Amino acid sequence: MESIEELAPQKPSGESFLVASLKAAVRPIGVVALALLIGMGIILYTQENPFIAYQNLLIAPFQSWDTFSNVLFYAIPLVLTGLATLVSFRANVFNIGTEGQLQLGALVTAWGALTFSGLPAVVLVPFIIALGALAGMIWSGIAGWMRAYLGATELVSTLMMSYIAIDITTYFVTPGGPLAGPGGATNLIPLKAQFPTIGNELLHWGIIVPILAVIAVYLLLYRTPLGYEIRMVGANPSFALFGGVPVPRVILATSLITGILAGVAGAVQVMGFAHQYATSFTDPQWGWTGVTVALLARLEPIGVVVAALLYALLEEGTQLMQNNTNVDHNIIGVVQGLIILFVTAQIAVAWLRRRRASATPAVEAA
Amino acid sequence: MWHEIFNSQLIAEAFGAAATIFIFGGLGYLFTDRAGVFNITIEGLLLFSAFFAAVVAGVTNNLLLGIAAGIASSIVVSIIFFAISIGLKADIIVVGIAINLLASSTTVFLLNHWFGNEGLYQPANLPTIPNASIPLLDRLPVLGPTFSDQSLFSYLAWLMVPACVVLLYHTPLGLRIRSVGENPEAAATVGINVVRTQFTAIIICAILSGLGGCYLSIGPLSGFNRDMSAGQGWIALAAETLGAGTPIGTFVSAVFFGAAQGMASNMQAVGIGASGIAHSIPYAATVIGLAVASRREYIRRRMRRGRTPTAPTEAEVAPAPQVLSGG
Numbered sequence: 001m002e003s004i005e006e007l008a009p010q011k012p013s014g015e016s017f018l019v020a021s022l023k024a025a026v027r028p029i030g031v032v033a034l035a036l037l038i039g040m041g042i043i044l045y046t047q048e049n050p051f052i053a054y055q056n057l058l059i060a061p062f063q064s065w066d067t068f069s070n071v072l073f074y075a076i077p078l079v080l081t082g083l084a085t086l087v088s089f090r091a092n093v094f095n096i097g098t099e100g101q102l103q104l105g106a107l108v109t110a111w112g113a114l115t116f117s118g119l120p121a122v123v124l125v126p127f128i129i130a131l132g133a134l135a136g137m138i139w140s141g142i143a144g145w146m147r148a149y150l151g152a153t154e155l156v157s158t159l160m161m162s163y164i165a166i167d168i169t170t171y172f173v174t175p176g177g178p179l180a181g182p183g184g185a186t187n188l189i190p191l192k193a194q195f196p197t198i199g200n201e202l203l204h205w206g207i208i209v210p211i212l213a214v215i216a217v218y219l220l221l222y223r224t225p226l227g228y229e230i231r232m233v234g235a236n237p238s239f240a241l242f243g244g245v246p247v248p249r250v251i252l253a254t255s256l257i258t259g260i261l262a263g264v265a266g267a268v269q270v271m272g273f274a275h276q277y278a279t280s281f282t283d284p285q286w287g288w289t290g291v292t293v294a295l296l297a298r299l300e301p302i303g304v305v306v307a308a309l310l311y312a313l314l315e316e317g318t319q320l321m322q323n324n325t326n327v328d329h330n331i332i333g334v335v336q337g338l339i340i341l342f343v344t345a346q347i348a349v350a351w352l353r354r355r356r357a358s359a360t361p362a363v364e365a366a
Numbered sequence: 367m368w369h370e371i372f373n374s375q376l377i378a379e380a381f382g383a384a385a386t387i388f389i390f391g392g393l394g395y396l397f398t399d400r401a402g403v404f405n406i407t408i409e410g411l412l413l414f415s416a417f418f419a420a421v422v423a424g425v426t427n428n429l430l431l432g433i434a435a436g437i438a439s440s441i442v443v444s445i446i447f448f449a450i451s452i453g454l455k456a457d458i459i460v461v462g463i464a465i466n467l468l469a470s471s472t473t474v475f476l477l478n479h480w481f482g483n484e485g486l487y488q489p490a491n492l493p494t495i496p497n498a499s500i501p502l503l504d505r506l507p508v509l510g511p512t513f514s515d516q517s518l519f520s521y522l523a524w525l526m527v528p529a530c531v532v533l534l535y536h537t538p539l540g541l542r543i544r545s546v547g548e549n550p551e552a553a554a555t556v557g558i559n560v561v562r563t564q565f566t567a568i569i570i571c572a573i574l575s576g577l578g579g580c581y582l583s584i585g586p587l588s589g590f591n592r593d594m595s596a597g598q599g600w601i602a603l604a605a606e607t608l609g610a611g612t613p614i615g616t617f618v619s620a621v622f623f624g625a626a627q628g629m630a631s632n633m634q635a636v637g638i639g640a641s642g643i644a645h646s647i648p649y650a651a652t653v654i655g656l657a658v659a660s661r662r663e664y665i666r667r668r669m670r671r672g673r674t675p676t677a678p679t680e681a682e683v684a685p686a687p688q689v690l691s692g693g
Contacts, residue, residue: 046479157652157656160600160656163649164646171643292467333471336471337472
């Protein structure tokens with residue numbers, strides 16, 4: 001069975017960690033370049049100057065710490081949601097509900113920060129992050145359990161659960177709701193529950209969380225028995241089953257980990273970015289972008305960092321482009337969609353080439 | 367209160383308005399599913415066709431051209447889906463996710479580019495699919511509202527149910543589709559062109575989803591909103607699953623989900639307490655329906671084997687979405 005494991009680079013055992021990481025890092029760039037080229041065509045079609053637009057989009061963000069720190073700032077949630085998606089997808093579990101898990105995690109974190117504001121910061125900060133993680137974990141776990149033990153397709157259930165989560169969180173903060181402060185949001189969380197900013201920028205110390213998460217997910221996948229089982233289930237579930245892997249338990253575990261990471265992403269966004277939970281939290285679609293980031297990274301933890309930074313660059317660049325040119329920022333959304341389509345096509349072509357090279361008699365269905 | 371939620375308007379909604387999209391989408395997905403294609407693009411197809419139906423109908427002021435454009439856009443996107451997922455043998459789920467994301471971003475981009483509005487396209491003169499009543503049936507005591515003043519496309523959706531039964535079970539094409547889905551290798555050995563059959567199924571799905579998309583934007587709502595499909599394509603997919611992949615079963619499940627939708631909008635209209643929460647009733651119903659369908663499947667397999675399973679079978683572990691996997 002062809003599987004999503006194809007997305008991951010096949011790692012020859014002799015290859016050093018550095019080389020493998022570099023390869024994973026460089027690979028997305030070609031795809032992005034192709035998508036940007038088409039974007040250029042679209043900009044030309046709208047009768048704007050693509051060079052000025054791309055100067056703003058791709059180069060301007062590097063020209064000052066002000067703008068570059070924003071790139072790092074935008075990458076924070078994307079690394080976390082990208083990793084969240086990665087863990088499930090690696091086991092061939094298509095959990096596309098990270099958006100809702102993130103929202104729920106964010107809401108519960110905001111609630112925790114407001115309710116337990118008496119606790120000292122050293123206790124409060126880890127405690128409310130854990131609360132967010134727990135909320136995401138439970139939400140993702142429901143769909144994960146249904147997939148693992150009933151065989152209910154997680155594509156539909158995770159997405160439906162995501163919609164429900166967004167309805168719930170929206171209800172809590174719309175005027176009249178249980179946690180509603182002024183203007184469709186909770187009250188601001190206490191200062192001690194907020195991540196301090198770095199300098200005068202938007203960037204905050206919450207950036208430590210995604211860094212730790214990348215290391216944790218890398219170690220989980222490649223250095224633990226569970227990680228080995230996840231990769232095995234992703235590669236071939238029936239083989240894994242006959243090899244003694246408790247497949248349903250692994251599927252459930254990946255769902256729980258996905259939920260934890262998505263919930264933490266929500267927590268970090270509340271503590272570092274908004275300092276409250278607001279209905280507008282659904283606008284940036286951090287969860288959905290995480291799916292794209294994970295696919296772009298070919299389900300490699302290090303690749304997720306690169307892909308998230310690329311997306312963050314597009315995000316900051318889009319802002320600059322919008323400020324300085326008349327180019328429609330929605331073009332970037334189209335470019336992002338094209339990126340994944342190309343990623344999938346690229347994998348397919350690589351697969352066909354490998355298949356032709358191996359020249360074994362193919363058993364074709366057709 | 368309960369009287370208001372469960373009034374006859376609800377029944378009308380369930381049969382007529384709310385279920386229409388689930389019927390179109392569910393029947394469309396049914397053909398691809400039965401041909402062994404895990405086609406999760408229904409959501410994106412609904413959005414694309416809703417957009418192009420509204421835009422072309424609005425700009426040309428011609429309803430039929432709008433409908434044609436809606437269906438055509440759905441077919442074009444489906445051909446891309448086919449080319450990459452089956453032609454190039456890319457991961458069918460990933461391609462599906464990409465198509466759905468593209469649907470959302472492309473329609474918003476074009477909406478803004480053409481009309482300078484990021485959220486809404488609602489010209490005053492937008493031609494819409496007319497409503498009609500079925501004489502005599504609209505006089506029925508309880509079901510009356512179901513047959514009076516409903517969109518023509520709602521009636522078309524019901525007609526699609528027997529049409530799909532005939533197409534699937536009583537034509538050579540239907541037989542081919544079912545054989546390909548059942549066992550592609552066996553189908554190939556008796557001379558069925560597996561890829562062509564799957565292509566045909568994808569196109570049938572595109573046409574049905576295209577009709578659903580037209581209903582979405584130039585039906586009773588008359589206008590295009592960004593992301594207006596709002597998960598209904600996925601609910602349609604669940605309706606087919608809950609309906610065990612049969613046209614009648616899909617229809618019944620679609621009506622069930624339609625009733626959930628109707629109940630939600632009734633609750634919101636009445637303004638009951640947490641009316642925001644009511645919005646999620648159809649989604650919750652879908653999750654529950656999916657769990658019920660899977661549980662039923664699980665028990666059926668267990669009975670067939672006549673013993674308590676110590677370990678789940680491969681089918682339970684992975685419901686084999688990627689049928690056309692090549693190697």
